Amino acid sequence: MxxxxxxxxxxxxxxxxxxxxxxxxxxxxxxxxxxxxxxxxxxxxxxxxxxxxxxxxxxxxxxxxxxxxxxxxxxxxxxxxxxxxxxxxxxxxxxxxxxxxxxxxxxxxxxxxxxxxxxxxxxxxxxxxxxxxxxxxxxxxxxxxxxELSAPLIPVTDGITIMPLIGTIDTERAKQIMENLLDGVIKHNSEVVLIDITGVPVVDTMVAHHIIQAAEAVRLIGSNCILVGIRPEIAQTIVNLGIDLTNLPTKSSLKKGFITALEMTNRKVINLKPMEDGIEEMINSIQGE
Amino acid sequence: MSIPILKLYNYLLISIQTEIDDKTAIQFQEDLLDKIHKTGATGVVIDLTSVDIIDSFIAKVLGDVITMSDLMGAKVVLTGIQPAVAMTLIDLGIHLQNVATALDLEQGLIKLYQELRV
CATH class of the missing domain: 1.10.490.10 (Globins)
Structure with a gap:
């Protein structure tokens, strides 16, 4: 059949x-x-x-x-x-x-x-x-x-390391951030770590809590943490939620944070040649032609 | 089992190389304070590089020792705390708020030198 x-x-x-x-x-x-x-x-x-x-x-x-x-x-x-x-x-x-x-x-x-x-x-x-x-x-x-993308760590100069964070932070990721941060600090022997939260869309109490914990842990192993990239709306949320960030140095941009980090490691950025000299040189070379 | 305390000029160096139990910790507290009294040291570095576990009691004793040394006029720096140890301490809610820390012995000594000179 x-x-x-x-x-x-x-x-x-x-x-x-x-x-x-x-x-x-x-x-x-x-x-x-x-x-x-x-x-x-x-x-x-x-x-x-x-x-x-x-x-x-x-x-x-x-x-x-x-x-x-x-x-x-x-x-x-x-x-x-x-x-x-x-x-x-x-x-x-x-x-x-x-x-x-x-x-x-x-x-x-x-x-x-x-x-x-x-x-x-x-x-x-x-x-x-x-x-x-x-x-x-x-x-x-x-x-x-x-x-792999969740918690990268970039050593920029001797003693200064940056961790740029992009996207929402949940508990699992926060744990990974802390582990990477601490291991990286030991590995690169960094005196200052900059945590950049420019790319973090929302900072609520939980995210702030995780960041504070990470910063505290970094301080325990003998390094310093600066929180950079705080946008105006993030600053407003943080204050409105009553989150206490007084123990954590904060800066508005990575640039300012980096300058502070250099100061903390007794260094600064200088121009090799003053601006005026460059202009003068340019004028001279034009006249020579 | 007692923890050795080494003297270097005005500083005392302690490297903890074993697992610390409660008794050793108390013993260490007494020893260190005695030593500070005897030598008149102004700075102390406690190196925790080889310590893998710190429980809440040891953390409390360490915090106490640091406050006590401060009272006796010796500044204490903790160095070489391992990432795992730092994470456990934070999870336990022990923040060691007023304790100076440094990455390694070298930077600990530099830190002491800078703070004591001021």
Whole structure:
């Protein structure tokens, strides 16, 4: 019975494919139509049904499906399109088989349903597995990338290190910031660390608490911390929330903070040549021509 | 097991190399104050580079020793606190607010020298 049905499907594959291709066109979403050329669309659809039939012929072999799904993922085809296409295939096949047979009893009907399900289900499963697998992979890569970016530490000169913070700070990230900060201070032997919060959109009590804790810990290991990049709205929030930052030196910009840091390490920035000398030199060289 | 206290000119150097238990800590407190009294030292550096764990009691004793030494006219600097130790202390809510700290022994001595000269 089962083989019988399979033979019917395989023998009439051309008709089924034709029916399927006619219907699949309506599934093609608007946004999808623009991103893919008609030719590519046609080819992939053909390959799609071929893969389905190969799988049916080889009694459920999924090797073709795996290669095909990898190709789809690289092309960026939406999973919903593929599952819809498979459901459509199931419907078309069932319709075809039923319309071309004279038996109409319930047994035959359920046998057709079961066997068609058996052909289609493994393919759907495999495709969904491949898709979610690739999504999870991307997600984990992005998480690692995010972690790498979350607490960078830049040693600028001897004894001065900068930690630029960008984006929202949550408890997990705050912990990482503190670890990186302390390890970095020891590693680079920095006397002053500048924490730049220019890129932190919101400073609430929790974020402030984390920053104060980090600064305290830095002080404990024998270094100094300056909080820089406090924007006007951040200053307002801090005062309105009643956060006490008196123990933590603060500066409005990284530039000012850096100058303070240089002062703390008994250094300063000087111009090698006064500005006037440069202008005079320029005038002289013009006159010489 | 007592902790050795070394004298260098006007300063006392202490490098804590073992895990400190409560008894050692108390013993150390007495020893240091005695030594300050005997030598008339004006500065003390306590180096914690090889200390991996500080609990709240040890932290309290350290804080006390520092206040006591201050009373006796000796300025104390803590040096070489490990990142993990600093994090534990902050988590425990021990901020050692009025304690001078430095990255290593060298910078600790420089700090003492600068503060005592003023």
């Amino acid at each position: 089962n083989t019988n049905l399979r033979n019917i499907a395989i023998e009439n594959s051309d008709t089924i494919v034709q029916m399927w291709l006619e219907k699949i066109d309506s599934l093609k979403g608007e946004e999808f139509r623009f991103s893919t050329s008609d030719e590519l669309f046609e080819n992939t659809n053909r390959e799609f049904v071929n893969v389905i039939f190969t799988s049916i012929k080889q009694q459920g072999s999924l090797i073709e499906v795996i290669t095909f799904s990898e190709k789809l993922i690289t092309l960026g085809w939406p999973l919903s399109y593929i599952t819809d296409g498979l459901q459509l295939f199931r419907r078309v096949t069932i319709d075809y088989i039923l319309s071309n047979s004279d038996q109409v009893d319930t047994n035959f009907f359920s046998a057709v349903l079961t066997s068609v399900d058996k052909w289609v289900e493994p393919i759907i499963h495999q495709l969904i597995n491949e898709y979610t697998g690739s999504w999870e992979h991307i997600l984990s890569i992005q998480r690692i990338a995010l972690q």
